[in-house]
Amino acid sequence: MTIRLATRASRLALWQTEHVAHLLQKAGFETEIVPMQTTGDAVQDRSLAKIGSKGVFTEELENSLLRGETHLAVHSAKDVQSSIPRELELLAFLEREQVNDVVLSFDENFSLDKHGIVLGTSSTRRKAQLRRFYPHAETAEARGNLQTRLRKLEEGQFDALVLAYAGVHRMGYEHLVRHTLPATQFVPATGQGSIAVECAAELDNELKARLKTALDHPATHTCLLAERAFLHTMEGGCSIPSFALATLHNGTLRLHGGLISLSGEEYVEEIQTAQAADAYSLGVSVADAVLARGGREILASIREHRG
Numbered sequence: 001m002t003i004r005l006a007t008r009a010s011r012l013a014l015w016q017t018e019h020v021a022h023l024l025q026k027a028g029f030e031t032e033i034v035p036m037q038t039t040g041d042a043v044q045d046r047s048l049a050k051i052g053s054k055g056v057f058t059e060e061l062e063n064s065l066l067r068g069e070t071h072l073a074v075h076s077a078k079d080v081q082s083s084i085p086r087e088l089e090l091l092a093f094l095e096r097e098q099v100n101d102v103v104l105s106f107d108e109n110f111s112l113d114k115h116g117i118v119l120g121t122s123s124t125r126r127k128a129q130l131r132r133f134y135p136h137a138e139t140a141e142a143r144g145n146l147q148t149r150l151r152k153l154e155e156g157q158f159d160a161l162v163l164a165y166a167g168v169h170r171m172g173y174e175h176l177v178r179h180t181l182p183a184t185q186f187v188p189a190t191g192q193g194s195i196a197v198e199c200a201a202e203l204d205n206e207l208k209a210r211l212k213t214a215l216d217h218p219a220t221h222t223c224l225l226a227e228r229a230f231l232h233t234m235e236g237g238c239s240i241p242s243f244a245l246a247t248l249h250n251g252t253l254r255l256h257g258g259l260i261s262l263s264g265e266e267y268v269e270e271i272q273t274a275q276a277a278d279a280y281s282l283g284v285s286v287a288d289a290v291l292a293r294g295g296r297e298i299l300a301s302i303r304e305h306r307g
């Protein structure tokens with residue numbers, strides 16, 4: 001049978017969807033890739049925090065699932081909103097790769113320690129983390145897909161670009177990496193480095209099970225459950241500077257989550273562990289602790305700032 005795959009049309013999205021198609025073909029399925037434009041692709045002149053975070057990269061793909069035009073939608077797990085409609089289901093998370101953020105520059109001698117450097121990023125989390133850990137650096141808006149951002153870097157709109165290693169690796173830009181930011185400090189966004197596969201809840205159960213077997217990486221799935229429960233409990237979506245990274249070792253799940261103010265001054269982090277079976281409640285518990293220990297005030301000041 002032919003599985004129709006909904007995807008954004010960016011090069012990164014197509015790479016990720018081809019990867020999914022390849023795994024499905026190995027499991028005996030035929031595949032057809034159906035690229036589409038999303039609001040997030042169309043609106044390039046405003047930061048994501050300003051267009052709103054609710055599914056700007058996913059909604060059009062989800063509508064195609066709901067209309068039955070495609071069987072699966074392929075997303076960067078990071079771009080999937082923390083709660084999805086009941087008619088849809090997150091079926092699989094592909095094995096996660098290196099989760100770190102990295103700094104890219106055409107200048108081989110680029111150093112983060114230099115004064116007056118300008119770093120391109122469109123993420124509120126990265127801006128806030130840079131303000132906290134590299135206060136002498138300036139940040140500049142860098143919206144658009146990876147190719148657009150690299151073009152802006154090449155044009156000299158900033159000295160370096162901060163990106164997820166996962167996308168840099170998938171696009172073959174590793175030769176431009178000058179720094180790997182430690183994930184203990186620049187804790188990544190929920191889901192960074194994994195690919196999420198979504199389907200309509202009403203898709204045939206036996207087909208769902210076969211697709212899940214072909215695609216899902218159970219350890220990654222467990223980590224993402226905890227991170228997504230954290231994000232959901234934080235009530236802030238992807239436009240607030242929250243971060244969460246779960247790791248699984250010998251059945252023990254560890255979740256490092258937190259929230260940082262836009263200025264980088266206020267910082268609340270929490271690390272807890274639990275059994276893998278309790279992934280969801282671990283995410284809720286870490287978020288509750290962050291909110292109780294000052295996170296609520298940070299969220300309120302971010303909302304006030306946005307107006």
Ligand SMILES: NCc1[nH]cc(CCC(=O)O)c1CC(=O)O
Nearest residue numbers: 076078163164166167192193194
């Ligand atoms: N928000 C855009 C986005 N969504 C997923 C990735 C990278 C790939 C990944 O994290 O899986 C990126 C680019 C970036 O943050 O540098």
